Amino acid sequence: MDISRIKVNKVRLRKDLEALGKFGEEPDGGILRPALSEADLKAREWFKGRMRDAGLQVREDAVANIIGRLEPASGAEGGPCIATGSHTDAVLHGGKFDGAAGLCCSLEALRAIQESGIPVPCPLELMVFTDEEGGHYAGTFGSRAMFNLLVEGEIYKSRGAGRPFLAQSLERMGKDPAQSGKAVRSPSEFRAFLELHIEQGPVLDSLGIPIGVVEGIVAIDRHMIEVEGKAGHAGTTPMRLRDDALVKAARIVTAVNRAVRSLGADIVGTIGEMKVHPGAFNIIPGRVEMTLDLRSMKKSILKTARGKIREILRSTRGASLATALSKDRARKDRKIMEFIEESCRQRGVSWKRMGSGAGHDAMTFPTQGIPTGMIFIPCKEGKSHCPEEAIRWEDAAIGAQILADTIMRIGFNIGTKSTSGKVRAH
């Protein structure tokens, strides 16, 4: 099996990346493409066309995950597949490559594998997951729905009054939210899952290394904090008689920041959203809603942080916290890591093992016992979740090549010294 015959097409890949970046493009070069928004729906339709052009059978499941499938010539049709995937949705005023790079590189990898003439070892799938960024509620929605990991009533929850929730967006697409359970698949349908993604940090770019081999993804807590006060007239209410929700929220923000910093460099905490209600210049804020995102590779530190934050809220009258989602740290499969490294060795490409401080759909598959791997490519100066997010086309091509080679190594169980890890070599 001469995997070196597989050759990705740099020009075709670059064209796909540039075209996908047009959907929701903003004047400053970023994109506004929230999950299932008009821009996202157009991006998805365009990508479905590219998947069909690449010979994939394309379908959309009950929660709008797009699934493209390539069946092997004969024998293993319908068997467990090797899947890749990522997302088209983006954070508000985000970058063009978070999610998109993984999708375009995966599509290019599947085209190059077919063009090599090497028979695919088993079914291959490319998936576009719905609402990875949590535009509606808590994030990695599509992959969690695929394995029945949604929290109770999640598709009817939003991140605040007047904000869209998934059931609404699915209905707008003509889907019946009550049927969302039909998206559930069995883990036995998958031999392995691989996601290529931009690093979203500065390590690879600063070292000039084109490939990151991800060892683990950070554990993530997503909480909603509410602070109740008393709305009132901004002109006639003396300061001493006020119960100002925003003043109390401001104290919480600084106290949470101090508490997280006190726990050292292995944890990060972000209050990224705040809504003041009713929200007018002449009304004393009666209620504040804010989101708290906590991340650490160390469970014990996350646990300590939760305790400190509960303490802070307990000491603030009218403050409460609801946990939207708690995702465990996701370890990557050792054997897949070695397959990725073997692919790099054969192509003369340098690589670096590293963790991911960003969350991904590749966190969901390990919870189901599905061997999972992640390949990072550099992003310029590590910038991400902002209009300045950028990559080098050359790095995308190297990433697509290593992804293609690794898919085939997993498929044919080629070329690693050790037998550690769990990849099922059918």
Ligand code: HGY
């Ligand atoms: O939030 C994250 O870490 C990812 O970008 N969804």
Ligand code: MN
């Ligand atoms: Mn992101």
Ligand code: MN
């Ligand atoms: Mn992402």
